[in-house]
Amino acid sequence: xxxxxxxxxxxxxxxxxxxxxxxxxxxxxxxxxxxxxxxxxxxxxxxxxxxxxxxxxxxxxxxxxxxxxxxxxxxxxxxxxxxxxxxxxxxxxxxxxxxxxxxxxxxxxxxxxxxxxxxxxxxxxxxxxxxxxxxxxxxxxxxxxxxxxxxxxxxxxxx
Numbered sequence: 001x002x003x004x005x006x007x008x009x010x011x012x013x014x015x016x017x018x019x020x021x022x023x024x025x026x027x028x029x030x031x032x033x034x035x036x037x038x039x040x041x042x043x044x045x046x047x048x049x050x051x052x053x054x055x056x057x058x059x060x061x062x063x064x065x066x067x068x069x070x071x072x073x074x075x076x077x078x079x080x081x082x083x084x085x086x087x088x089x090x091x092x093x094x095x096x097x098x099x100x101x102x103x104x105x106x107x108x109x110x111x112x113x114x115x116x117x118x119x120x121x122x123x124x125x126x127x128x129x130x131x132x133x134x135x136x137x138x139x140x141x142x143x144x145x146x147x148x149x150x151x152x153x154x155x156x157x158x159x
Contacts, residue, residue, distance in 0.1 A: 030100060087101050
């Protein structure tokens with residue numbers, strides 16, 4: 001393994017990590033993304049007032065679908081049998097929406113990437129649904145908030 005990176009072999013070549021000998025444990029990850037825009041835009045999204053329809057429902061489904069497709073999008077991710085994906089979308093002040101995704105599985109590798117891809121895709125879907133009224137929206141603060149399970153133990157982002 002080159003430089004301690006698990007996705008590189010001894011020659012520095014990319015490869016998928018062998019998880020065959022890892023214990024099956026309950027894995028959980030929570031990730032977030034923030035969509036900022038004009039306060040009128042955020043209010044319209046949250047009130048369900050977009051001409052394209054219920055942006056929150058569409059974005060929630062998009063996030064769940066993205067979590068399920070993570071291994072098809074991120075080249076070295078293992079496909080995982082997800083046991084739970086929840087997508088929470090709420091206002092964060094007057095000019096932002098906070099997306100929080102929780103992903104869970106019982107498996108041999110973590111679900112951090114599934115949670116991150118789902119949070120990103122949820123925010124991107126909200127952007128797509130509202131871009132006709134506010135192309136200056138910004139997606140930011142995509143990060144892992146928590147993870148548990150597995151050999152590396154628990155992680156909680158410091159405030």
